[in-house]
Amino acid sequence: MDQATGLQSPDVTGPAIAVSELSLIYGTRPTGVLALDRISFDISDGAFVAIVGPSGCGKSTLLKILAGLLPATSGQAKLRGTAITGPRRDIGVVFQSPVLFPWRDVLSNVMLPADVQRLDKSEMRNRALDLVKLVGLTGFEKRYPRELSGGMQQRVGIIRALIHDPALLLMDEPFGALDAMTRETMNVELQRIWMERKKTVLFITHSTSEAVFLADRVIAMTPRPGRVADAFDVDLPRPRPLEVMNTEAFGAYVKRVRVALKSDGGLD
Amino acid sequence: MRRTGPFMLRLLLIAVVLGLWEAGVYFFKIRMFILPPPSQVFLALYRGFAEDLYPGHIIVTLWETILGFLLGTILAFVLGTLVALSRRVEYFLYPFILMFQAMPKVALAPLIIIWFGLGLTSKVINAALVAFFPLMVNTILGLRSAEEDRINLMRSLDASKWQIFWMLRLPNAMPYIFAGLEIAMIFALIGAIVAEFIGAEKGLGMLIQTMNINVDVAGQFSILLILSAIGLVLNGLVALARRRFVFWDAAGQAATATQTEGNKP
Numbered sequence: 195m196d197q198a199t200g201l202q203s204p205d206v207t208g209p210a211i212a213v214s215e216l217s218l219i220y221g222t223r224p225t226g227v228l229a230l231d232r233i234s235f236d237i238s239d240g241a242f243v244a245i246v247g248p249s250g251c252g253k254s255t256l257l258k259i260l261a262g263l264l265p266a267t268s269g270q271a272k273l274r275g276t277a278i279t280g281p282r283r284d285i286g287v288v289f290q291s292p293v294l295f296p297w298r299d300v301l302s303n304v305m306l307p308a309d310v311q312r313l314d315k316s317e318m319r320n321r322a323l324d325l326v327k328l329v330g331l332t333g334f335e336k337r338y339p340r341e342l343s344g345g346m347q348q349r350v351g352i353i354r355a356l357i358h359d360p361a362l363l364l365m366d367e368p369f370g371a372l373d374a375m376t377r378e379t380m381n382v383e384l385q386r387i388w389m390e391r392k393k394t395v396l397f398i399t400h401s402t403s404e405a406v407f408l409a410d411r412v413i414a415m416t417p418r419p420g421r422v423a424d425a426f427d428v429d430l431p432r433p434r435p436l437e438v439m440n441t442e443a444f445g446a447y448v449k450r451v452r453v454a455l456k457s458d459g460g461l462d
Numbered sequence: 463m464r465r466t467g468p469f470m471l472r473l474l475l476i477a478v479v480l481g482l483w484e485a486g487v488y489f490f491k492i493r494m495f496i497l498p499p500p501s502q503v504f505l506a507l508y509r510g511f512a513e514d515l516y517p518g519h520i521i522v523t524l525w526e527t528i529l530g531f532l533l534g535t536i537l538a539f540v541l542g543t544l545v546a547l548s549r550r551v552e553y554f555l556y557p558f559i560l561m562f563q564a565m566p567k568v569a570l571a572p573l574i575i576i577w578f579g580l581g582l583t584s585k586v587i588n589a590a591l592v593a594f595f596p597l598m599v600n601t602i603l604g605l606r607s608a609e610e611d612r613i614n615l616m617r618s619l620d621a622s623k624w625q626i627f628w629m630l631r632l633p634n635a636m637p638y639i640f641a642g643l644e645i646a647m648i649f650a651l652i653g654a655i656v657a658e659f660i661g662a663e664k665g666l667g668m669l670i671q672t673m674n675i676n677v678d679v680a681g682q683f684s685i686l687l688i689l690s691a692i693g694l695v696l697n698g699l700v701a702l703a704r705r706r707f708v709f710w711d712a713a714g715q716a717a718t719a720t721q722t723e724g725n726k727p
């Protein structure tokens with residue numbers, strides 16, 4: 195895992211992420227499921243990209259490949275010029291459920307990546323405290339996950355993915371389990387965090403409006419087999435308030451995603 | 463405040479049951495060697511301690527139980543961990559595990575007495591044998607129960623297999639392990655007593671046998687009381703440790719699911 199330190203020598207000329215002709219088949223050929231069919235896209239450094247598509251179109255599969263948890267059947271994905279062949283320390287992942295360890299309090303849950311990667315304790319502690327403050331959880335450092343609401347838990351999940359200062363943040367439907375109100379609040383908050391920390395983010399969702407609200411660039415995927423149906427830039431000024439969802443421009447973007455997904459029956 | 467009411471009722475209920483028992487024995491003229499009245503049982507208990515007969519036997523049985531518990535659970539934890547972490551170990555050990563798990567372990571007691579004699583060793587080994595399975599089964603279950611998402615999280619952080627074990631699998635298994643320990647504690651006591659029934663020089667199980675031969679039924683009841691008290695205290699100690707080490711699983715959710723998992727003494 196020497197390439198894990200590839201973070202120090204970024205390929206400044208190319209895109210942060212380059213995915214080319216990526217395919218994945220679950221199982222063996224004759225009966226296998228073609229989950230991803232020659233997916234290609236680039237993400238430029240510091241961009242917020244959303245991938246939107248119905249369940250089963252291979253979004254999680256794509257994320258697992260980018261996180262190095264699953265080897266691609268063919269094609270490749272590069273992060274800052276080096277191919278992703280296994281887990282890397284310059285990537286942070288946020289899952290659909292917060293995946294907190296109930297035996298660790300908030301602060302040590304946030305510190306988990308630092309513990310695993312044996313990073314400097316006191317420096318990381320200060321970073322963790324900063325991040326806790328960033329998401330408004332100051333005062334909850336010593337609380338245990340079961341004492342927190344769903345939204346608070348997911349905030350912990352997000353800042354845990356930021357503690358080791360990864361070059362890329364992968365998020366797999368992180369707000370999918372939250373109620374609509376909390377979800378909107380979290381969207382605004384995520385935008386704020388992203389504007390402060392300027393990470394490259396790949397955000398997966400099955401909500402068209404969430405994708406358009408958050409992203410600089412939206413990639414729409416259709417299922418069976420998972421393919422890129424459309425990809426376009428979202429040109430709305432930031433910071434975007436929730437009211438932006440009521441504008442005509444926003445509606446046009448959402449419509450464009452719907453049209454792209456229409457051929458396969460659209461979304462829920 | 464609100465709890466004292468039900469508590470008094472509870473005490474009252476116990477007193478009523480004992481009273482009915484006492485009255486019933488006299489009323490129906492039940493003979494002492496069939497069912498002694500509670501007063502005789504308490505008298506036997508008092509005499510046992512006053513004549514300094516019981517303490518020596520209690521210490522022997524306690525010692526056998528605790529040593530057997532330690533031996534059995536340490537082996538069970540080590541073997542359970544190996545089985546849980548290595549498919550190969552599991553593959554080769556599985557036939558043995560299956561055979562022993564189906565077998566009532568106490569049925570081995572006569573053999574163990576023949577092999578290891580009438581002293582402490584045979585009792586410790588029998589107690590260990592009976593205590594072994596509940597913990598091994600729960601250790602395997604617990605170590606394997608880590609959610610896939612949590613494992614993926616650890617892997618995505620580039621954690622080593624060893625780190626995944628220490629930072630995820632082991633703490634995750636703690637509720638299961640402590641549930642296994644609570645059962646193992648009671649099972650160890652059963653193992654020690656059964657081995658004493660078969661052949662022993664000292665201990666509460668041996669004392670019950672002797673009293674049975676002498677038709678001292680009140681004495682036997684008094685020993686049952688002592689055994690029940692020992693069981694409660696030992697189990698309480700493990701429960702206390704569980705609350706300390708598994709504080710995050712206050713409801714013991716993970717644990718209760720495994721309590722019935724094919725464990726026989």
Ligand SMILES: Nc1ncnc2c1ncn2[C@@H]1O[C@H](COP(=O)(O)OP(=O)(O)O)[C@@H](O)[C@H]1O
Nearest residue numbers: 220221227229248249250251252253254255256
């Ligand atoms: N481990 C697996 N084995 C076999 N098929 C799988 C596996 N994981 C996912 N799939 C299939 O691959 C397709 C894409 O799944 P997934 O990436 O989870 O989609 P999404 O996250 O967009 O809902 C689905 O048809 C799913 O049934």
Ligand SMILES: [Mg+2]
Nearest residue numbers: 253254255366
């Ligand atoms: Mg998914």
